[in-house]
Amino acid sequence: MTEALVIHGREDLRLDRVPVTAPGTGEVTMRVAWGGICGSDMHYLRHGGVGASVLREPMILGHEISGFVERTGPGVSGLAPGDPVAIHLARPCGDCRECRLGLRHLCNDTRFLGSAAMLPHTDGGFRRLMTVAASQIYPLPPGLDVRGACLAEPLSVALHAISRAGDVRDRTILVQGAGPIGALIVAGLRIAGAGTIITTDLQDFPLSIARRMGATSVINTVSAPYRADHDVVFEASGAASALPTAIACTAKGGILVQVGMFPPGDVGIPLGQIIARELDYRGSFRFDTEFGAALDLLAANPWIADGLVTHRFGLAAFDQAFATSTDRRHSSKVLFDLAG
Incomplete structure (x- = not known):
């Protein structure tokens, strides 16, 4: 079991204990270190949904995620425990018209971390441990720490x-x-x-x-x-x-x-x-192949993370973190320190 930030409905956010799935073939379990609060996370809390993606069951929030490899499943190469990594939030189907045309970010069957677009919902990364497909894992380039790496998702957008x-x-x-x-x-x-x-x-x-x-x-x-x-x-x-x-x-x-x-x-x-x-x-909707370029830009330009991140909170302070993120008069990007 691991600690996770679970949205149960509008204005109903709880710190729960959830199971950790062992990595299967082609999967990686990572220890999450940092997670950024996105506007969609705030919409789920305030309104119980984002557009047509309406909560119908409890779901772990969070998709701007970075951390360290904890364990790899069979068939995974090039990754080892302790490696610093970031996670691409999307897992497209690979077979539809959009995927075949190279428009994977427009795939109707994509699973997005922390999204209620489908049933069952796709849990996100505001938790201590999580298991994802190895194809979603990106090793960090030299010079980029895991705190800055969690900004790769919004920078890709x-x-x-x-x-x-x-x-x-x-x-x-x-x-x-x-x-x-x-x-x-x-x-x-x-x-x-x-x-x-x-x-x-x-x-x-x-x-x-x-x-x-x-x-x-x-x-x-x-x-x-x-x-x-x-x-x-x-x-x-x-x-x-x-x-x-x-x-x-x-x-x-x-x-x-x-x-x-x-x-x-x-x-x-x-x-x-x-x-x-x-x-x-x-x-302009989401992103796809820009994720690797975003990591490289963050490594080469540390002023991006230094200038954008205004607040950091432990997971237990989730009420304060979301209240701060909502207050545009005093905050920009608010992060969860999940390793603390």
Whole structure:
């Protein structure tokens, strides 16, 4: 048995004891060291679901995970007990149309750590020990510690969004929303050689994080409503009311990448502006092959983790950790220290 953070329903989060499955063929048991709280984890706690993924049974939360190999099952090579590793959250089916086209992140049958999309739900990584497929395990590159490695998942989301925009070198770019994903998009743009990177938000603290990540300038749109033409706009707030502003800020012939996830239901959108100004509106959903690149970038740029992580808590302090993560006035990325 091992200790785990289990969501039983809306506003019902408990520290439970759960069984540990011995690693079978092609599997690895790891000792989890660090886990980052994601917006989806907060949605499960506050609302009992994320979009169409509604809790129907208890589930272990957490998918931004790193730690150490504890034990390997038959048929696993290249990994040994004690190796520092990170976990790719997804296990796609490998057989569907999307998988065959190389779009594994769009596979309808993917199992995601800490997701209620399917029954039985897929338990996540906010626990001391867990067993996963060896294909999901990534050894850490030299220079990257396990604390920084748990940011590979959200950084991969940011890198995938940037790839959806194409070549960003020397472009004028707006990132709308300075939460952890928005801030990591800023970091990725900085590394990719973007020209001007402007970041907007409704709170000053996340804007200070965006500046640490490399934003050229930041604007609190509560006190200074913003309109300007940009080659590329990343809408990373996930607020439906922010979409018309993102469209208005995209230059004619420009690219608007939708990264933030909107609430369920229809979203009003000024399609006439997209048509008349020939805007290219592109969705960006999760990631796939960017995970290894994210680990390498974190190893080469330790300022990313140093600038983004604001708080650390032991697993027993989960109430305080989630309350802190929800407070955007004082926090950005909040981590669980699961080894302590």
